[in-house]
Amino acid sequence: MRHAKEYAEERAGTEPVAPAEYASVQRFYAGQMRLLDEGEGDAWADTFTEDGTFDQSSFAEPVRGRAAIAAAVRGRPAAPAGTVRRHWLGLPAAWRFPDGSxxxxxxxxxxxxxxxxxxxxxLSTSCQDVLVADGDGWLVSHRYVGHDGQ
Amino acid sequence: MRHAKEYAEERAGTEPVAPAEYASVQRFYAGQMRLLDEGEGDAWADTFTEDGTFDQSSFAEPVRGRAAIAAAVRGRPAAPAGTVRRHWLGLPAAWRFPDGSxxxxxxxxxxxxxxxxxxxxxLSTSCQDVLVADGDGWLVSHRYVGHDGQ
Amino acid sequence: MRHAKEYAEERAGTEPVAPAEYASVQRFYAGQMRLLDEGEGDAWADTFTEDGTFDQSSFAEPVRGRAAIAAAVRGRPAAPAGTVRRHWLGLPAAWRFPDGSxxxxxxxxxxxxxxxxxxxxxLSTSCQDVLVADGDGWLVSHRYVGHDGQ
Known part of the structure; x- marks a missing residue:
């Protein structure tokens, strides 16, 4: 195991996002997840960049571009009738990278x-996103979702 | 499924809350939920407006006013001895409406x-609140809790 | 059950943290929990003050100091091979005390x-921390973790 200093060096050039930016990142996730759970798949896909990629450990290859991401979410196996599925997100950790992302x-x-x-x-998963600014909000340019237990 | 634009139109006149306000909304929920789980039911009822309403999909009709809300929370079936029940809240989505709520x-x-x-x-639920400003905090003027699986 | 006023008096001299500070507290927890779940136990111990204490309802006595905390986290029973364990944190309630903590x-x-x-x-737990400022972040000077169901 390593000390905080070494861990920090691994993220060289990165810095924690400022508190207001951190709140705006959380706000983004709250809204994005809501779109998914309310069946607004096209609106959900619109929270990715036009050329955004969406990857999961269960995918053979990443899905690329809004149109394909919208198709992928439409193509998900439906829950059985009467069953409600909800996505729960934990507190996100967030770092600003030298490229501004x-x-x-x-x-x-x-x-x-x-x-x-x-x-x-x-399902339990661990996710990693690259976000880019979009006005006073965010868009996902890359998402990776790793499924636990696979 | 609809695109973000159409979805936005449905919320015409609304705008996302600012980051600092978003953080204050989360802070409100963290404190409010804590009161409930610590058995401070009267203090929890005081986080509603004097004429606030509390509705659940399991209620025949909404409970109206702080006194009735406090009575309702006192009247909940107790957990069996030795059982601890905790409320978990997901990241809230929040919009400001033209009426200031x-x-x-x-x-x-x-x-x-x-x-x-x-x-x-x-229990898994989906909740919708109307919040009104109270100093630098918030009060609930209307809450609806929908129970999944009913 | 007591009203908000009496409950507030119990916390006499305390005040809710400001929204930006609340966001920074959440940011701290998101990063801290991540270190634990990524196996960065020494870096996780470094998020306590040098003389920080870590107590759990399952401990005979509190663990005192970063070195001992790091040793305790190293000494935890490992998960079975192939099993992933993740810590989930609820929205934290946060108060500023007269001593600045x-x-x-x-x-x-x-x-x-x-x-x-x-x-x-x-496992379901309820936690209480004392945090002290560390630059634009935080360190834990005292943590108590109560395990439900014991």
Missing amino acids: VRTAYDALVVSTAAGAAPVIR | VRTAYDALVVSTAAGAAPVIR | VRTAYDALVVSTAAGAAPVIR
Whole structure:
């Protein structure tokens, strides 16, 4: 195990985002996740850059571009009728990189509730994004989602 | 599915809250939830406006006013002896409406741990609040809690 | 049950942290938790003050000082091979105390995923920290973690 100093050197040139920027990153994630869980897949895809990439450990290769990302989210297996699936995001860690991008790392769960049943955690993941500024908000230029237990 | 633009039009006249306001909304929720889980039901009811309403998908009709909300929280079925129940809130999405109110949407879980047992998720919900400013904090003027799986 | 006023008096002299400070506290926790889950135990111990204390309801006595805290985290029972354990933090409540410290209270879960299995919540806890300023960040001078269900 390494000390904070060495760990920091690995992220050489990076710095933590300022508090107001950190709040705006959280705000972005809260809205983005909501779009996904409300079935607004096209609007969700629009939170990626036009040429954004979306990769998962379960994908053979990354999905590239908004149109393909929207198609991928439309093509997801539907939950059984009466079952609600919700995405839960943990507090994101966020660093500003020398190229001006912000990189984040966070965990996410899928919580699934079938009619009349207790909720269960269906999936645990660890995610890494590259965000680029878009007005006073953000767009995802790259996302990687690693599934635990695979 | 719709694109971000159409989705935005549905929220015509609304705008995302500023980062500092977003942080203050989160701070409000962290404190409010804590009051509930620490058994401070009267203090929790005081985080609603005097004429606030609290509605749940499991209620026949909304509970109206602080006194009734405090009575409702006192009247909840107690957890079995030795069982701890905690409320978990997801990152809230928040929009400012033309009337000056802030409306939020967030998910919430109830995690329950019986003595000597593993924790289980007892309930998954999706919540919508109307918040009004109260000094440098917030009060809830309307809350709706939808229970998944019903 | 007590009203907000009485509850506030119990915290006499305290005040809620300002929104930007609240965001910086969240940013601290996001980074700290990440170090733990990435196996950076020494770097994680460095997020305590040199003479910081770390206490848990499962400990016979508090662990005192960074070196001992690092040793304690190294000495934790390892997860079975192929199992991923992640710490989840709820929204922290935070108060500034008259001595300048910030005290926080938050819940935390351990979510565990074995190879090929569904994730389970292994542990539910309630935590209380004393934080002291460290540049534009924070260090933990005291942490208490209470395990539910014991």
